Amino acid sequence: MTAIAHPSGHHEEHYPGGLLRWLTTTNHKDIGTMYMTFALVMFFVGGLMILAVRAELFQPGLQLMQPEFFNQLIGVHALVMIFAALMPAATGFANWMIPLMIGAPDMALPRLNNWGFWLLPPAAILLTLPFMLALFGIGDGAIATGWTFYAPLSVQGGMGIDFAILAVHILGISSIMGSINIIVTIFNMRAPGMTMMKLPLFAWGWLITAFLLIATLPVLAGAVTMLLTDRHFGTHFFNAAGGGDPILFQHLFWFFGHPEVYILLLPVWGLMPHVISAFSRKPTYGYTAQVYSFIAIGLLSVVVWAHHFFTAGMPVPALIYFMFSTMSISIPLAVLFFCWIATMWRGAMTFETPMLFAVGFIVLFGIAGLTGLVLADVAADAQYHHSYFVVAHFHYALFAGGIMGVMTGVYYWLPKWTGHMYSEKLGKLHFWLTVVAFNLTFIPQFFLGLAGMPRRIPDYALQFAEFNAISTVGAFILGLSQLLFAWNIWACVRGGPKAEARAWEGADGLEWELPSPPPHHSWETPPVIR
Amino acid sequence: MSIRVPASRTAAAPMAGRLRTWASLLPVASALPARDAVAAFSFNFPEPVTPIARETLAIHNEFMLIITILFVLVFAIMVYSMMNHRKRPGYEAATFTAPTSRLQWFWALLPFAILLFIDFILMGIPAVNAIIEMEDTKTKADMVLKVTGMQWKWQYEYPESGVKFVSTLATPRDQINNAEAKGEHYLLEVDNPVFLPVGKKVRILLTSTDVIHTWWVPQFGVKRDAIPGFLRETWVKIEKPGIYRGQCAELCGKDHGFMPVVVHAVPEAEFIAWQDAQKARIAAAASSSERTWSKDELMAAGKDVYGKQCAVCHQPEGQGLPPAFPALAGSKVVNTPLLSADGKMVPDGHVDRVMNGKAGTPMQAFRNTLSDADLAAVITFERNSFGNQRGDMIQPAQIKALRQEGSKP
Amino acid sequence: MDNAFSPEDLARRRSRSARLAWLIGGAVLFLYVAGFFLQR
Structure with missing residues (x-):
């Protein structure tokens, strides 16, 4: 390993500087950086939207906005967080880390990679543009149906829906291109000796994610295209009066929508073992079991979609099938939890920020998993469904599971990316504020749901007032504490103590064999795989 | 949601009181009434009053107990590990990556056997029973x-x-x-x-x-x-x-x-x-649709119907919320002729729009929900309010006749 | 493999990747278009 020669970056002189560098770059690290930056910016955009919503919900009565605007904010918040923050963050990780971790010089298709990223900003603009247009009296604002586009409400809505349909198409194309690139890179660019069963778990997690994206995004694109033709070209896919079926839309949407949850989470489950193993100073427990669990979750995720609309009414056998298939996901998921904890067991742990986030992730994501198990039950689901119980549940999955997972990875690899160590003190403060504020925000929402508060309402009955007030206070602390995160990253990019090639004592993996930051071309000569 | 059991809420009351005092410092909160009758903090489903609700609550309580036990057990093990397996001088981390002995395999597989049992037996059986009961809508329906x-x-x-x-x-x-x-x-x-x-x-x-x-x-x-x-x-x-x-x-x-x-x-x-x-x-x-109404009667009744059915979108003063909800004041549709020369409905005219709605918009066909008198009253009211001065009126009996005409021509 | 990551090897890997990419892309497009002919 020590004999790796890094021919000085004589290519670098040919790269344009300034803005043009970023516009035309085909380098996986540059593109990865752009994805991460974009995700961080959109994370704050989506966060601002939901803070406005929480402010409105602080007290009963309409204080800050009218219901129409409220409905727009909740839907665009979800679309932004899912498609423009979490998914790009995961793709950013993939671009930065997969070539480093599998010993490849770059992604297999660098120009496709560049295109995949540059589709994102126009899509984000399309998604939020209707807000601006409405300010100038054009149209009636952004999509107001929630992120689910349910027909026929979306057939009835204004032009914000057309914008969202277009944005989703572009975001989908971008994701599919990114996925294709990741699949072919993993298949064809591995260093000699890097067999599939030696592949880092992060790459495995992303491989399954990429296949899920390719299998399900076309279905979403198809569904929203049908919606578009229903809206403007007189078709009746979802109109019962014309022989269509509104529930067909829900089937199509959730055939994409449920795997989407795992699309957001599999990259995180992939990076988690690396972090836990590094800070436990102990090799990953149950590598093979985790690989097969990823595959099993991927396969199960495409056959459970209808548990998202049990209350729409379906035959009893269908209800029972979707309930049990959903419950079965708990088995491979429990394997992952078992392996994470077994990796810690009898290790030599220290708790730097990435490890804190990893532990926080495991506990809080555990709550998401357990409440998910309960939600799978059709009879109880009738009470939970469409209520704040579900809202709390999926924020435990997507904030504590998704976003805190991404933060784990960011803190873990930031020294590798920037060559500097971030402020450990700020990182820990960020962690504790995030965890406390997150629970302050969402634990009350479980109780609100049980008490009978429906989701997506701009105003509520008086018995929900106290919990809503607490939740809003929590949300504002949560939102503000993320400024620490942004500041910590910024400071780390600008300077800080020099990071070693192996920034963490117990870190294992090819990425730590390269200097921090790595040279412009990662592995020009292949590493030797042990 | 309405029937509250005060006894079970007493524990939460002091906290609620504090919060209310605190909230009342804010100017907006002054609009909140004293709310002692309504329990503030509720931590579970409201009191069930049907067999399904009782069963759902029982299932929910059972499941919450199961997942709480699972949560505590699993994370007690993790916390134990985090306390005891820390880096310290003279302590060497283990290197195992999989079960090695039969005994270890047993302990590794046991949790999954328990989970399978929980999923498909402990949670599964009551769930299936509840589904079958819940979906049995036809047997002995009164x-x-x-x-x-x-x-x-x-x-x-x-x-x-x-x-x-x-x-x-x-x-x-x-x-x-x-x-x-x-x-x-x-x-x-x-x-x-x-x-x-x-x-x-x-x-x-x-x-x-x-x-x-x-x-x-x-x-x-x-x-x-x-x-x-x-x-x-x-x-x-x-x-x-x-x-x-x-x-x-x-x-x-x-x-x-x-x-x-x-x-x-x-x-x-x-x-x-x-x-x-x-x-x-x-x-x-x-019977009221049989007799002839005076214009004042129609206007008075129409104002009432408008307030209940229309004002939510078209607004109390008819100004609407454009572009989704058009204004009625000076509206093109409202200011179409009431009926055609031969007493028929004007396609896309005012009467047509109110009775049959507009497809693809929230404007619904009120023929399904309003009586003849209500329809006549609200149409007359809209034509003579918000600055619209058509001066004409329509009788409930005419609406009744128009109903026979069928939907859109 | 002694010539791993030589220009020829990289070119070979890239063209293999491009072929696979077109194949997947084609499958995606097929899925998308086929959906419209789905009868429920």
Whole structure:
């Protein structure tokens, strides 16, 4: 390993500087950086939207906005967080880390990679543009149906829906291109000796994610295209009066929508073992079991979609099938939890920020998993469904599971990316504020749901007032504490103590064999795989 | 949601009190009433009053117990590890990556056997039983209630007796806009509550005229989507008289948060008396469409109907909320001729729009929900208000004739 | 493999990747278009 020669970056002189560098770059690290930056910016955009919503919900009565605007904010918040923050963050990780971790010089298709990223900003603009247009009296604002586009409400809505349909198409194309690139890179660019069963778990997690994206995004694109033709070209896919079926839309949407949850989470489950193993100073427990669990979750995720609309009414056998298939996901998921904890067991742990986030992730994501198990039950689901119980549940999955997972990875690899160590003190403060504020925000929402508060309402009955007030206070602390995160990253990019090639004592993996930051071309000569 | 058990709430009361004092420091909060009658912190489902709701609560409690035990067990192990397996001088981390002995395999596989048992036996069996009971809408049903969701109100129909009415939010807009103190049942009160007899199995059929709504009363344990063009069904058998409140649970547009469900569960005799009164009311409304109304009568009745049915979108002063909800003041549609020369409906004219709605928009076909007199009154009112000065009027009898004409020409 | 990541090897890997990419892309497009002919 020590004999790796890094021919000085004589290519670098040919790269344009300034803005043009970023516009035309085909380098996986540059593109990865752009994805991460974009995700961080959109994370704050989506966060601002939901803070406005929480402010409105602080007290009963309409204080800050009218219901129409409220409905727009909740839907665009979800679309932004899912498609423009979490998914790009995961793709950013993939671009930065997969070539480093599998010993490849770059992604297999660098120009496709560049295109995949540059589709994102126009899509984000399309998604939020209707807000601006409405300010100038054009149209009636952004999509107001929630992120689910349910027909026929979306057939009835204004032009914000057309914008969202277009944005989703572009975001989908971008994701599919990114996925294709990741699949072919993993298949064809591995260093000699890097067999599939030696592949880092992060790459495995992303491989399954990429296949899920390719299998399900076309279905979403198809569904929203049908919606578009229903809206403007007189078709009746979802109109019962014309022989269509509104529930067909829900089937199509959730055939994409449920795997989407795992699309957001599999990259995180992939990076988690690396972090836990590094800070436990102990090799990953149950590598093979985790690989097969990823595959099993991927396969199960495409056959459970209808548990998202049990209350729409379906035959009893269908209800029972979707309930049990959903419950079965708990088995491979429990394997992952078992392996994470077994990796810690009898290790030599220290708790730097990435490890804190990893532990926080495991506990809080555990709550998401357990409440998910309960939600799978059709009879109880009738009470939970469409209520704040579900809202709390999926924020435990997507904030504590998704976003805190991404933060784990960011803190873990930031020294590798920037060559500097971030402020450990700020990182820990960020962690504790995030965890406390997150629970302050969402634990009350479980109780609100049980008490009978429906989701997506701009105003509520008086018995929900106290919990809503607490939740809003929590949300504002949560939102503000993320400024620490942004500041910590910024400071780390600008300077800080020099990071070693192996920034963490117990870190294992090819990425730590390269200097921090790595040279412009990662592995020009292949590493030797042990 | 409405029937509260004060005894179980006493523990939460001091905390609620503190919070209220704290909240009342804020200027907006001064609009909040003293709320001692309404429990503030509730940590579980409201009191169940149907067999389904009781079963759901039992299942929920069982599941919560199971997952709490799982959570505590799993994370106790993790916390133990985090406390004891730390880096320290002279302590060497282990290197195992898989079970190595038979005993270890046993301990590694045991949790999954337990989980399988929990999933498919402990949780699965009661769940399947509950599903079968929940979906059994037809056996021994005593009566039928048809619920139709529409933006943003519920229509209730008792097919056996022909009683049919619309139920809309009764909370004044001033309370919503914080201009006056909020009442006890803020947002959970309606003008025409639906009555159901206690102890009877009621089969509930659901549908919708525009978008998907969801009919939900938490204390019934029942939540079912109302889907346009399709019938869905569920059932309730209320065991305890009382007033039960719920809400629409599926985002259905602008006023999704403002279409509550209020059910009065009463003894059978009281239910029959109520139903007879409703029948008499409907008969009176039918006979009123036979006589000729004066313009003042129509205007007065129309103002009332407008306030209940139209003002939510077209606004109290007819100014609308463009572009989604057009203004009626100076509206092109309102200012079309009332009827064609031969007394027929003008296509896309005012009468047509009110009676038949406009496809693809929240403007619904009010022929389905309003009586002849109500339609005549509101049309007359709109033509002679908000600065519109058509000066003409239409009689309930004319509406009745137009109904026979069929829908759109 | 002694010539791993030599220009020829990289070119070979890239063209293999491009072929696979077109194949997947084609499958995606097929899925998308086929959906419209789906009868329920």
